Amino acid sequence: MDFQAHIRSLALVSLSLLAGFSVHAQAPQQADFIVAVVNSEPITNSEVRSEVRRITLQLEQQRQSVPPTEELRRLVLERMVNDRIQLRMARDTGIRVDDAAVDQAEQSVAQQNQIDLPALHQRLAKDGVSVATFRAQLRDQLTLARLHERDVEGRIRISDQDVERFLQDQQNNNVDPLTQDINLAQILIAVPEKATAEQTALIFQQAQKVLSRIRAGEDFGRLVQELSAADRNNGGQLGLRRADRYPPLFVTATQQLGVGGVSEIVRSGAGFHILQVVEKRAPATATRFxxxxxxxxxxxxxxxxxxxxxxxxxxxxxxxxxxxxxxxxxxxxxxxxxxxxxxxxxxxxxxxxxxxxxxxxxxxxxxxxxxxxxxxxxxxxxxxxxxxxxxxxxLNPQQVRESVRNQLRQSRYEETYSTWAQELRARAFVEMREPPQ
CATH class of the missing domain: 3.10.50.40 (Chitinase A; domain 3)
Known part of the structure; x- marks a missing residue:
């Protein structure tokens, strides 16, 4: 999933978390202006700024990296433009979300936050969000979900030939490193979040010394127990799984190594990693068990x-x-x-x-x-x-085939959504405006 898709997914699920709304009340008041017009509907700068703060808060809560402000603002504005276009499409083609569905969604938000509806409304008021605004956003979320189910998922067709081709390719093609099952062990030399360049350089030197000890023949598992800042259980092993479920940096650093091989030092947001390949398996044919x-x-x-x-x-x-x-x-x-x-x-x-x-x-x-x-x-x-x-x-043969069909459907969703959204965008009137001087 690319970051634009991730921003879209945050927008769709965020209404289940009250934390996403608190930023509205905290926004400083500034002179507002229109930044885009979509089919005669304006999008204001304050709306974009508020959404940027909300998405930033969610990314921080999920401990994910936050893009530079201007890049995030551009992505958020693009998503808001697409949402306006799609909501217009939903209304014009007869998609309606009744009050009962909004009531149920509102109850779900309250239950997820372990409070009742009156308490939910009190918390919204405290954060400067009216119940009407909250319910309108819930209605929009439900409307978009129904539109996507009808017009995006409805476009995805997986034929029997597609399934057969996948099964045959799975059997014949073992060259993609991301389809291999791998088990890696790691030693993590942690770098504090606010470390200076000098501190980071010293920690890197520590990591180099650890790598030298491994190259000299010291036992990897013993050094895990002695030095690693990550989970030390089972010799620091991260578990056997498909390579595409590991961080891409880890896969790149180890894909040319055989079992027992040790990587060069890998830098991540957590610090410096030294990786050992514990196990590698070529992708199997369709899973029977x-x-x-x-x-x-x-x-x-x-x-x-x-x-x-x-x-x-x-x-x-x-x-x-x-x-x-x-x-x-x-x-x-x-x-x-x-x-x-x-x-x-x-x-x-x-x-x-x-x-x-x-x-x-x-x-x-x-x-x-x-x-x-x-x-x-x-x-x-x-x-x-x-x-x-x-x-x-x-799994019986039918279950295997159905499992493959579901995998193909999921893998094609983002491409199908992107094409569909671009088609809607091309038919819509969109005017981007520069801020006033």
Missing amino acids: VVQSRARHILLRTDAKLSQTAAIARLADVKQRILAGSTTFQAQARALSQDGSAEQGGDLGWANPGMFVPEFEEVMNRLNEGDISNPVVSRFGVHLIQLIERRRVE
Whole structure:
């Protein structure tokens, strides 16, 4: 997913998080002006600035890099223009979202924030957002979702020949490094977020010394335990998975290495990494068997009121109380978990590989049945995970083909959406305006 698609996805899901609205009340008041006109509808500078702040807040909460302000502003304005065009298209072609659907969406937002509707409305008012504005944005989100389902997903056609071709290619083509299954181990020499250039240079020298020790024959696993700032369990291994689910930097640094090979130093936002290839497997043919996992979890979402550190400490305490027998995992999930599985005691049901985000799945896969993890940080918040059981399930030929069909449909969505959106844009009147001098 490119960053423009990511900005669009943030816009579509952000209404489920109240944090996205607080920035409106904090915006300083400045003289406003029109920056774009879309089919006679204006987009103002204050609207763009407010959306840029909201997207920035979400990226920071998800601990993702934030583009330079002007670049982010350009991306946000483009997305807003496209949204206006698409909402007009939806209205003109008869898509309507009734009050009952908006009511249900509003209730969902309240439930996700573990409050009732009156409390939700109070929090919106405190942040300077009227209920009418909030409901209008919910209605727009639902309208766009229905339009995309009808006009974008409806364009995607996966034929039987497409499925056969994919299965044949999967069997014949083992040359793409991103289709390989790999397991990497890492040593992370952390660099503080606000480190100076001099501090960073000194830390890089430390990383070089560690790499020299490895080249001289010292055991990688022992150095993981001695020096790594990342997870040291299982020798620092990150888990066997498709290469495209690893950071691209890691894949690039190791794709020419054989099993046991050690990379040069890799720089990331976290610091300096030294990577060892633990295992490599060529892509298999269509999967006939899968190992399904059934787990339960407790999710705490982090925000201004609950820091990541506090969430980790809280779940660590919960784990100790469960292990001591003073409570149960299910009871704590019902009381604390901030997602839809809470009512089921955190039970996530049977899951095929790849259904969860990598940072969650890697930890779950290392658990034995009945084990409870330490707190796990993901893009959604902080989790406590318990593995209930595993089972090996054979897929029949029809299930294999349906799985391939779904993969192809997902892989073609962004291209289909982009083409469709460009076609709408070409038919619309769009005037971009320069700021007043």
